[in-house]
Amino acid sequence: MALIEPKILKGFRDFLPQAESERKRVQGILEKTFESFGFVPIDTPVLEYTEVLLGKGGGETDKQMYRFRDNGGRDVALRFDLTVPFARFMAAHFHDLYVPFKRYHIAKVFRGENSQRGRYREFTQCDFDTVGVDCASADFEILLVMRESFMRLGVTNIEIRLSHRGIFNRMLESLGLGSSSAAVLRAVDKIKKTGEEEVRSSLREIAGESGASRILDFIRPEASSEETLKKIASLAGGEAEDTLRLSAIFGWAGALGIGDSFTLDPSITRGLDYYTGIVYETFLSDIPAIGSVCSGGRYNDLASLYTRERLPGVGSSIGLDRLLAAMEELGKKTPASSGAAALVFCEDEALLADYHKAASHLRSEGLCAEVYPEAHKQARQFAYAEKKGILFGVFALQAERVTLRDLSTRENLENLSLPEAAALIKKRLSRV
Amino acid sequence: MALIEPKILKGFRDFLPQAESERKRVQGILEKTFESFGFVPIDTPVLEYTEVLLGKGGGETDKQMYRFRDNGGRDVALRFDLTVPFARFMAAHFHDLYVPFKRYHIAKVFRGENSQRGRYREFTQCDFDTVGVDCASADFEILLVMRESFMRLGVTNIEIRLSHRGIFNRMLESLGLGSSSAAVLRAVDKIKKTGEEEVRSSLREIAGESGASRILDFIRPEASSEETLKKIASLAGGEAEDTLRLSAIFGWAGALGIGDSFTLDPSITRGLDYYTGIVYETFLSDIPAIGSVCSGGRYNDLASLYTRERLPGVGSSIGLDRLLAAMEELGKKTPASSGAAALVFCEDEALLADYHKAASHLRSEGLCAEVYPEAHKQARQFAYAEKKGILFGVFALQAERVTLRDLSTRENLENLSLPEAAALIKKRLSRV
Numbered sequence A, B: 001m002a003l004i005e006p007k008i009l010k011g012f013r014d015f016l017p018q019a020e021s022e023r024k025r026v027q028g029i030l031e032k033t034f035e036s037f038g039f040v041p042i043d044t045p046v047l048e049y050t051e052v053l054l055g056k057g058g059g060e061t062d063k064q065m066y067r068f069r070d071n072g073g074r075d076v077a078l079r080f081d082l083t084v085p086f087a088r089f090m091a092a093h094f095h096d097l098y099v100p101f102k103r104y105h106i107a108k109v110f111r112g113e114n115s116q117r118g119r120y121r122e123f124t125q126c127d128f129d130t131v132g133v134d135c136a137s138a139d140f141e142i143l144l145v146m147r148e149s150f151m152r153l154g155v156t157n158i159e160i161r162l163s164h165r166g167i168f169n170r171m172l173e174s175l176g177l178g179s180s181s182a183a184v185l186r187a188v189d190k191i192k193k194t195g196e197e198e199v200r201s202s203l204r205e206i207a208g209e210s211g212a213s214r215i216l217d218f219i220r221p222e223a224s225s226e227e228t229l230k231k232i233a234s235l236a237g238g239e240a241e242d243t244l245r246l247s248a249i250f251g252w253a254g255a256l257g258i259g260d261s262f263t264l265d266p267s268i269t270r271g272l273d274y275y276t277g278i279v280y281e282t283f284l285s286d287i288p289a290i291g292s293v294c295s296g297g298r299y300n301d302l303a304s305l306y307t308r309e310r311l312p313g314v315g316s317s318i319g320l321d322r323l324l325a326a327m328e329e330l331g332k333k334t335p336a337s338s339g340a341a342a343l344v345f346c347e348d349e350a351l352l353a354d355y356h357k358a359a360s361h362l363r364s365e366g367l368c369a370e371v372y373p374e375a376h377k378q379a380r381q382f383a384y385a386e387k388k389g390i391l392f393g394v395f396a397l398q399a400e401r402v403t404l405r406d407l408s409t410r411e412n413l414e415n416l417s418l419p420e421a422a423a424l425i426k427k428r429l430s431r432v
Helices: A017-036 A050-054 A060-064 A083-096 A136-152 A165-174 A178-189 A196-219 A225-235 A241-255 A320-329 A349-364 A378-388 A418-431 B017-036 B050-054 B060-064 B083-096 B136-152 B165-174 B178-189 B196-219 B225-235 B241-255 B320-329 B349-364 B378-388 B418-431
Strands: A047-049 A067-069 A075-078 A101-110 A122-131 A158-164 A262-264 A275-284 A294-299 A313-319 A342-344 A369-371 A392-396 A401-406 A411-417 B047-049 B067-069 B075-078 B101-110 B122-131 B158-164 B262-264 B275-284 B294-299 B313-319 B342-344 B369-371 B392-396 B401-406 B411-417
Touching: A017 A101, A017 A122, A017 A136, A017 A320, A047 A050, A050 A075, A050 A083, A067 B067, A083 A101, A083 A122, A122 A136, A122 A320, A136 A158, A136 A241, A136 A275, A136 A294, A136 A313, A136 B349, A136 B369, A158 A165, A158 A241, A165 A178, A165 A196, A165 A225, A165 A241, A165 A275, A178 A196, A196 A225, A225 A241, A225 A262, A241 A262, A241 A275, A241 B349, A275 A313, A313 A320, A342 A349, A342 A378, A349 A369, A349 A392, A349 A418, A349 B136, A349 B241, A369 B136, A378 A392, A392 A418, A401 A418, A411 A418, B017 B101, B017 B122, B017 B136, B017 B320, B047 B050, B050 B075, B050 B083, B083 B101, B083 B122, B122 B136, B122 B320, B136 B158, B136 B241, B136 B275, B136 B294, B136 B313, B158 B165, B158 B241, B165 B178, B165 B196, B165 B225, B165 B241, B165 B275, B178 B196, B196 B225, B225 B241, B225 B262, B241 B262, B241 B275, B275 B313, B313 B320, B342 B349, B342 B378, B349 B369, B349 B392, B349 B418, B378 B392, B392 B418, B401 B418, B411 B418
Parallel strands: A158 A262, A342 A369, A342 A392, B158 B262, B342 B369, B342 B392
Antiparallel strands: A047 A075, A067 A075, A101 A122, A122 A313, A158 A275, A275 A294, A294 A313, A392 A401, A401 A411, B047 B075, B067 B075, B101 B122, B122 B313, B158 B275, B275 B294, B294 B313, B392 B401, B401 B411
């Protein structure tokens, strides 16, 4: 019989145990962090009506959608992000919920784009948003969640660069460029990639020579966030709710002793029309080239396409794949140990009941333990333990006494009761 | 502007925070259980080549597939189970892995079937399999994992009914019915639904009057598993590797003191051709009508469509949706508390830095804590806490002294330092 080639689609991936364990570990830390701030999980379908996902349509994502007719002839598509489904979700369930509603959602999304290096067609987003309130404290909390997430992952050297679209817009209006704001934003958004001169030449076409200079002056950070804030307030026509909000946020960060993590950077604009208030991106100081690993901002109304309920919100999104790549580069991965802490060796199949009893006991003490299922020669069982990163071998003797072998030091600890063996394993694990 | 109706596809679901929290809790317990036996996680794409998913094709699932052409013209489909992707995965990665390879995979699958009550088009399967070995100990371990999973979920009153397809086949061959085995299996598989007389009449057409009686005698359990085993061994032509394997499994279960969870039931056949050895289903004694919540068996060769490597295996699958429905019926859900343990009330926005400091401190002690973001009136903040199941209110006063309010007893504990407040919350939480 001819074999079918076990191939997978370009831009899609299998995750082998070590990679998947690490993904689960990181995802677990993120979930715990989000929950520690009172964010609650939701989930939505992978497949939705195209009409719902398209919204008003016209974006880049439209062409990238996996869109088709299902067996019932419905026009359906795979979700391409978690924001549109969240908007639809809020419209559908608003009356069963409460505000402020703080949700997180970690799930796969799908985009059929040209898959370059590091670009996947199936990838995981970790979104967290607070909707139903428009205030500085909700903005600040999202920034706290971002910072705390990286801290708990051991990625401590981060810089969250933030700005405010309202101040930017006021500056543009003072230049008579209010109607060109989308074009200006797109031009400015490229500054980290293309450099100032390229941006200046784009801006010159939109805003003229002096307008371009004024905008470039606006987006250039000063020596401190305070000075930057003072400058952009003045270029925007003075203080207002937007500058006061940034001022409050920086003040609170200082009061909590975490001011160092945040920098006011008016060149952060987040290209999208969608944002109306604070906007931010997160950079890893040790590998800036990887780009922003977590970004977002405040929007005026989440679900206006689906409901007349007004839902202002603020949120952020972590790209899990980029984060994991960054952590690998930073050496923040966990050791290769996946699977069980202890392997009960099988030397005589007549003793399998005893082997399973020994493993059961270790599990009842909260450890991971498995039995090698057949009496293969020891070398093969050792190779299995090594391949899985198993740390201890248990050789079950008679009368519930065992020999424990520390597979890293090759030391044998003989004639132990099962509780003694469990205690020793725990003690040594706590030292790792 | 006309609104878009925020509707979702039939057979697909949103999960609101309480439901999603419970799903995550149960999934977490399953993952921990699987890992405690040395099973490791993998993941595969939601979307695959149709050719790969169809395999040799011809099954019911073919018609149910969400199949379409992607933007590159490829014939692709959403996975309809986790077994076919696992087979493809093993063929693709065999040389990077080891045997026995024990994997678990918890993920969504998609079937466009008629969605009756309780039938979803998007649902979650929890699969665990051991491949690369064919021995009693591996079979037994899968049964242990099944039992332990339910125990750790608090679902203790279970009955795992098992049998062996090899013994069944020997019995059929002794009746000269070896070539009709698929038809016989399909008929027998219906006995729990339709009753004996219906099955007898189906069998009569395949096997004649005496054949039907012989088969019905074979599948009727005796008073004890020992007696049943003796009977089926004799009807199948005597003891062989298959009966010895069942005997070993029941012996080990007895030695581990968990024999009560397992019953030999020769009417368990698991309709599918796929299975060749032990087969089993799991019933909840308190709600038998819900049917099997976890089933599976041993198969001869997992990945023969994709590789010449022979991969015998044994595995099991838990339907998460049915399990959650069962747990709800059994009252095994966790209390409604989702989200934060403590809400710092906002009474004066000038004090927001202090509120955030208080919440940060509680989080640094491992608690969940959030700040109400605006100085709304107390009643509204209390309503928010109640809606979210938050247990404690924190009223931040001056100089880092707070009042703690137990929202269930309405008791106030005044003038506490933050560490004192954290200690009190932990103490009271441990009592819940």
